[in-house]
Amino acid sequence: MDTVATSSPAKVDRPWRRFTPRERFLLWLITWTGYIAIRLLGPTIRFSVSWEPESPKSLAERPFIYSFWHNCMIPAMYWCRELQVRVMSSDSFDGEYTGRIMQKFGFVKIRGSSSKGAIRALLGMRRELERGWTVAFTIDGPKGPRYIAKPGPVTLARTTGAAMVVFHIALDRCWTLSTWDGCMIPKPFCRALMRVSRALPVPPEGDGDVFLHQLQASLDRVRIFAEQNVDKVGSPHFPYSRNNREEHS
Numbered sequence: 001m002d003t004v005a006t007s008s009p010a011k012v013d014r015p016w017r018r019f020t021p022r023e024r025f026l027l028w029l030i031t032w033t034g035y036i037a038i039r040l041l042g043p044t045i046r047f048s049v050s051w052e053p054e055s056p057k058s059l060a061e062r063p064f065i066y067s068f069w070h071n072c073m074i075p076a077m078y079w080c081r082e083l084q085v086r087v088m089s090s091d092s093f094d095g096e097y098t099g100r101i102m103q104k105f106g107f108v109k110i111r112g113s114s115s116k117g118a119i120r121a122l123l124g125m126r127r128e129l130e131r132g133w134t135v136a137f138t139i140d141g142p143k144g145p146r147y148i149a150k151p152g153p154v155t156l157a158r159t160t161g162a163a164m165v166v167f168h169i170a171l172d173r174c175w176t177l178s179t180w181d182g183c184m185i186p187k188p189f190c191r192a193l194m195r196v197s198r199a200l201p202v203p204p205e206g207d208g209d210v211f212l213h214q215l216q217a218s219l220d221r222v223r224i225f226a227e228q229n230v231d232k233v234g235s236p237h238f239p240y241s242r243n244n245r246e247e248h249s
Contacts, residue, residue, distance in 0.1 A: 019093075019096070023093060026093075026097075027093075027096055027097050027100065030097045031097050031100040031101055031104070034097065034101045035101050035104045035105075038074060038077060038078050038101070038105075039078075041078075041185075041186055041188060042078035042079075042081075044188045044189045044190075045075065045078070045171075045186050045189075045190055045191075045192050046189070046190070046191045046192065046233060046234065047075075047079055047192045047194065048191070048192065048193050048194070048233045048234075049193075049194045049195075049196060050193060050194070050195045050196070050225070050226075050229070051195075051196050052195070052196065052197050052198045052222075053198055054198035054199060055165065055196045055197060055198050055199060056165060056196070056199060059080060059083060059196075060083055062132060062133060062134040063129050063132050063133055063134050063135075063160075063162045064134050064135075064162055064163055064164070064165045064199065065129070065134075065135055065136075065137075065153045065156050065157055065160075065162050065163070065164045065165065066085070066134060066135070066136040066137070066164075066165050066166065066167065067136070067137045067139040067149065067153050067164065067165075067166045067215065067219060068136070068137075068138065068139065068166060068167050068168060068169075068219075069138070069139065069140055069146075069147060069168060069181070069219065069223065070138040070139075070140050070141040070142075070144075070146075070181040070183070071146075071176075071181040071182045071183050071184050072168060072169040072170075072171075072184055073098075073138055073183070074183065074184065074185055074186065075169045075171065075184070075186055075192050076167075076169055076194075077101065077102055077105050077107075078105065079169070079192070079194065080107075080136075081105040081106050081107075082105070082106035083106065083107075083134070084106060084107070084108060084133065085107050085108070085133075085134050085135065085136050086107070086108045086109075086110055086124075086125060086128040086133050086134065086135040086136070087099075087102060087107050087108070087109060087110065087135070087136050087137075087138075088109075088110050088111075088121050088125060088135075088136075088137055088138075088152075089102070089109045089110070089111065090111075090141075090142045091111055092142065094142070095142060099111075108128070108133075110124040110125055110128065110135070111124070118152070122152060122155065122156065125152075125156055126156055126159060126160055129156060129160045129162045130160060135156070137150075137152055137153055139152075139153065139166075139215075139219065140181065141181070143180060144180045144181065146180060146181055146182065147219075147220070147223075148216075149212060149215050149216045149219055151208060151212050153215060154202055154206075154208050154211045154212050154215060155208070157200075157201065157202035157211070158202045158203070158204055158206055158208070158211075159204070161201075163199035163200055163201040163202075164199070164200040164201075164202065164211075164215060164218075165196065165197055165198075165199050165200070166196075166197045166215065166218045166219045166222055167194055167195060167196045167197065167222055168194070168195055168219070168222045168223040168225075168226045168227075169192055169193065169194045169226065170192065170193050170195075170223070170226035170227045170229075170230040171184055171186050171187075171190050171191070171192050171230065172190055172191040172192075172230045172231055172233070173186075173187040173190040173191075174186050174187055174190060175187065191230055191231075191233040191234065192230070192233070193226045193229055193230040193233050194226065195222040195223075195225045195226040195229075196222070197218045197221070197222050198218075200214060200215070200218060
């Protein structure tokens with residue numbers, strides 16, 4: 001598989017719905033506030049990456065179908081910036097400002113969600129995979145239930161041949177919002193551990209329910225590993241890739 005080549009910045013797309021003047025102002029304000037906050041917080045975080053056997057060689061290797069839980073979206077947005085990953089995002093107000101912030105970090109938004117516009121969004125994700133790009137899902141979004149995977153990645157993997165990969169980012173210190181997902185906002189100078197799973201291909205004749213169960217199990221496994229080991233980040237006895245998104249041994 002190839003690694004991502006240098007490309008032009010993602011173009012900001014247009015929503016399907018029309019927002020009111022007040023909503024447009026709030027979208028502008030929230031987008032820029034969120035972007036600036038993450039840009040300031042991100043460089044202070046001590047990121048580490050731990051890889052399961054048979055995982056991708058780097059986060060830049062493509063194409064893959066990545067899945068991760070909604071609550072670690074903020075650290076993931078910073079750590080995976082400028083990789084031109086294609087992400088599904090809804091046209092709700094929350095989905096719109098989240099998508100705009102992600103676009104400022106070099107992601108490409110595919111409009112739709114599991115609850116609305118799902119077929120059109122999956123077709124868009126399939127088209128991007130066929131072009132050689134990596135796609136990603138906040139797999140329990142946009143509204144939960146928390147830590148329950150949805151079947152979109154399995155469908156894409158079965159029809160495109162691209163393998164599924166999951167990851168989780170645990171933080172040793174963060175603010176946890178009182179939202180359905182328990183969204184984590186990193187505290188300055190915290191430690192973060194990303195655990196990346198092995199690749200999981202799905203054959204064309206694969207049983208969707210069986211592979212959805214395997215996807216769920218992989219998501220649970222990497223979350224538990226990251227949460228149990230994030231306090232060890234920086235220890236000489238704990239192997240990780242030192243702030244390197246491009247390769248691992």
